[in-house]
Amino acid sequence: MKEFLEGSKAVAEIVKLCKPGVISAYPITPQTHIVEELAQMVANRELNSQFINVESEHSAASVVLGAVAGGVRAYTATSSQGLFYMAEVLFNIAGMRLPLVMACANRAISAPINIWNDQQDSVSLRDCGWIQLFAEDIQEAADLHLIAYKLTEDKSIMLPVMVCMDGFILTHGIETVDMPSQEQVDKFLPAYKPLYKLDPENPITMGPLVDPVYYMEARYAIQETMVKNVLTLIPKITADFSKVFGRAYNGLVEEYRTKDAERVILAMGSVCGTIKEVIDELRAKGKKVGLLKLTAYRPFPVQEIYEALKDIPKVAVLDRALSLGSYAPLASETKAVFFGKKKKPEVISSFVVGLGGRDITKDSIKEIFRLLTAKERACEFIDLKPELLKENYE
Amino acid sequence: MFGPLISKPATSKKNKTGSWRVESRPKFLQKNCIACKMCLLVCPEGCISGEEKNTYHSDYTYCKGCGLCAMICPKKDIEMVKEDTKGTEE
Numbered sequence: 001m002k003e004f005l006e007g008s009k010a011v012a013e014i015v016k017l018c019k020p021g022v023i024s025a026y027p028i029t030p031q032t033h034i035v036e037e038l039a040q041m042v043a044n045r046e047l048n049s050q051f052i053n054v055e056s057e058h059s060a061a062s063v064v065l066g067a068v069a070g071g072v073r074a075y076t077a078t079s080s081q082g083l084f085y086m087a088e089v090l091f092n093i094a095g096m097r098l099p100l101v102m103a104c105a106n107r108a109i110s111a112p113i114n115i116w117n118d119q120q121d122s123v124s125l126r127d128c129g130w131i132q133l134f135a136e137d138i139q140e141a142a143d144l145h146l147i148a149y150k151l152t153e154d155k156s157i158m159l160p161v162m163v164c165m166d167g168f169i170l171t172h173g174i175e176t177v178d179m180p181s182q183e184q185v186d187k188f189l190p191a192y193k194p195l196y197k198l199d200p201e202n203p204i205t206m207g208p209l210v211d212p213v214y215y216m217e218a219r220y221a222i223q224e225t226m227v228k229n230v231l232t233l234i235p236k237i238t239a240d241f242s243k244v245f246g247r248a249y250n251g252l253v254e255e256y257r258t259k260d261a262e263r264v265i266l267a268m269g270s271v272c273g274t275i276k277e278v279i280d281e282l283r284a285k286g287k288k289v290g291l292l293k294l295t296a297y298r299p300f301p302v303q304e305i306y307e308a309l310k311d312i313p314k315v316a317v318l319d320r321a322l323s324l325g326s327y328a329p330l331a332s333e334t335k336a337v338f339f340g341k342k343k344k345p346e347v348i349s350s351f352v353v354g355l356g357g358r359d360i361t362k363d364s365i366k367e368i369f370r371l372l373t374a375k376e377r378a379c380e381f382i383d384l385k386p387e388l389l390k391e392n393y394e
Numbered sequence: 395m396f397g398p399l400i401s402k403p404a405t406s407k408k409n410k411t412g413s414w415r416v417e418s419r420p421k422f423l424q425k426n427c428i429a430c431k432m433c434l435l436v437c438p439e440g441c442i443s444g445e446e447k448n449t450y451h452s453d454y455t456y457c458k459g460c461g462l463c464a465m466i467c468p469k470k471d472i473e474m475v476k477e478d479t480k481g482t483e484e
Contacts, residue, residue, distance in 0.1 A: 112398060390396055 002178050007138040007170040008033030010177045011077075011103055011163075014142045016047045017185040018101075018149050021072030024052040024063035029115045030167035031079040031105035038075070057082040061089035068098040069206055071197030073149070076100075079167060080107035083121045087128065093160050094129025094222065096207045097195070099152035100160040101145060102130075106269065106320075107167040108356040116357020117167040119269060123297070123321035123329050129222050131161040131230055132298040133251070134268040138175040141165040143247060144295075146180075146188060150237050153192050156229045159222065164297075166270040168357070180245055188244045226299040234296060252301040254293040255308050257283060261290030263372050264309060266334060267318040268294040271353070271360050278365040289369060294330070302337050309334075310343040316372045320354050328352055328379050349377040358383055406456075411439055415459035418474040424448040426469040433463035433472060 005013070011034050015023075023042070025035035041047040054060045060076050067074040078086060083104055093100055104122050108114040122132055133148060135141035141163065148161035165171060196204060210218065231252065238251035256272075257279055258264050265275055272293040282289045292308050294301075309315055319328035326332065331350030338344035351368050354360040364382050371377060427448045434442045434450065441457050444450030452463070464472040 388398055393396055393399065 001181070002176050004174060005138070005177045005179070006033065006172060006174050007141060007165065008105075008172065009037055010138050010142045010175075010179070011145060011165070011171075012037030012041070013179060014145045014185075015075050015101075016041055017180065017182055018075070018145065018189060019047075019073065020049055020075040022050050022052060022064060022067035022074040023076065024054055024060045024067070024074070025076045025078065026054055026057045026060045026082060028057070028079045028082040030107060030117075030171045031077045031082070031103065033171060034077045034103055034105070057085040058089060061086040061093070064100055064102075065089060065093050065096070065098060066198075068093075068100050068194075069096070069198045071192075071194040071199070073153075073192040074100055075102070077103035077105065079105040080109055080115075080121045083125060084109070087125060090125060090128045090130060090160075092207060095218065097158040097222075098160065099149075099158055099192070101148040101152055101163065102160065103141075103145070103163045103165060105167040105171045106164055114356040115167075117169055117270075118320040118355045118357070119164065119166070120321040120355075122162060122164045123319075125162075126298055126329070129159060129226075130298065131157075131159055131226070131296070132164055133161060133295055134164045134297055135166075135170060135295075136270060136272045136293060138165075138170055138173060139177050139247070140249070140295075141170050142177055142179070143241065143245070143249065146185065146245075147234075147237055147241055147249070147251060149189055150240070151230070151233060154233060154237075155195060157225060157233060158195055159225060159230065164269070169270045178245075178247070184244055188241065227302075230299050231296075231301060231303075250295065250304075252294075252296045253304045253308060254295065256291040256293060258290035258292060258308060258312065260288055261312055262288040263314045263316070263369060264290045264292055264312045265316045265318060265365070265368065266292045266294060266305070266309070266330070268297060268330070269320065271318065271320070274360060274362060275365050278362050278369070281362075282366075282369065287369075297330075300333055305334065305337050306341070309345055310338075310341070312345050314347045314349070314372050314374075315345040316349050316351055316368050318368070319350065319352050322352060322355075322379075331379070347372070347374060347376045349380065351377070351380050351382050353382045406439070410455055411458050412453075412455045415454075415457065415477055417459060418461065418477050419454060419457060419459050420452050420461065420464050420472050421475045422451045423471045423473065424450070426471045428469060430468060432466045432468065436462045436466045438462065 042051040064074040064076045106119045108118045109120045144163045152161045234251040238249040242248040317331040323329045328350045429447045439456045441453040
């Protein structure tokens with residue numbers, strides 16, 4: 001049924017339909033509305049879950065870790081500093097191969113304190129063993145939660161999924177969202193059956209100390225699962241998803257008017273909507289431009305990116321995060337895809353946009369297309385204000 | 395190179411919050427004023443001044459048009475009027 005919903009509300013409604021047994025979270029802007037809605041549902045007894053209030057994100061992540069270890073489906077959500085505070089627990093959840101879904105409302109990182117949207121938080125935690133899926137709009141953010149639960153609980157995966165949605169733009173924006181029925185969700189997502197669980201009758205230890213004889217294999221298994229199983233399973237799950245819900249996603253990448261394109265932007269998140277509009281305008285004027293939208297950032301869909309961009313002469317990679325002191329993260333990984341390949345773009349230019357909530361307007365995107373020339377650009381900041389920079393603080 | 399790093403005190407004077415007004419501004423009628431200072435005390439911008447009865451007024455460079463002064467005035471001697479001109483000057 002189509003409803004006019006705030007992004008956070010849509011996500012909360014979807015999570016409710018997934019029936020998690022335990023929800024634990026700590027409020028942080030711009031994620032708060034999601035768990036606020038869920039807490040309300042539990043209080044109203046619309047949702048039969050335990051909502052566990054905690055004193056920090058570190059505890060919230062630990063509670064859901066414990067819940068999944070105990071054999072129930074769980075949910076949490078966070079953002080920015082909260083995600084960082086969870087960091088060591090996130091590595092543990094992945095390392096213990098516990099299936100969990102968490103929303104990350106993408107927000108800038110301090111200092112200076114900034115509550116607005118960029119993607120530095122999730123991107124900084126790209127190495128923690130979580131699958132990361134980025135949503136373009138509210139419908140996709142909601143749908144990705146369903147896809148995420150199906151993916152994380154698959155016996156060939158058993159790795160947690162972070163659904164990344166741009167803070168405020170998607171969490172607080174309001175759109176028409178096609179909400180599924182409980183029957184549809186139950187058909188798509190069966191009840192959670194754990195691989196193993198903490199049970200006093202059959203005692204086990206999870207995440208034990210392992211010496212150098214065992215550690216490398218545990219890590220190798222995650223790496224193999226990521227690059228082999230997850231990348232092949234996501235398109236299968238999205239195909240099942242489209243059979244039940246009628247909406248088609250690739251789940252790894254989405255090509256938008258790239259077939260005969262001469263210039264293509266690679267980006268992830270809500271900015272893809274703005275880019276599509278610009279592309280439509282420029283196409284109407286005969287400019288051959290396109291977009292490659294990246295949904296899966298972890299695992300990184302190397303083969304799909306190669307196939308989509310190998311014949312494109314000029315590629316611009318948009319980053320809403322930095323790896324301070326090096327190339328922009330998404331740009332350097334995209335370049336790595338083509339290193340040593342015969343077929344590759346002549347130019348892969350890197351642009352940094354929209355940090356700390358600076359608006360990415362249609363003009364910003366047009367500026368990027370304008371700067372996407374034969375001259376390759378590394379870490380080119382768009383919409384920078386030079387008047388705010390100074391050489392010293394005398 | 396440095397970007398924005400620190401903020402200094404007294405930015406409330408630097409930031410011309412009057413530009414935030416969108417709908418209405420307080421009009422000090424200066425007819426029944428008893429100089430109780432309630433408007434001055436309640437103003438979140440601290441931009442109301444006056445000494446004696448019927449002298450109180452607001453500095454529109456900083457007045458955000460929140461309407462607290464009009465609400466608190468026991469003599470209903472301040473009314474919110476429609477913002478006709480945009481800007482910070484009276």
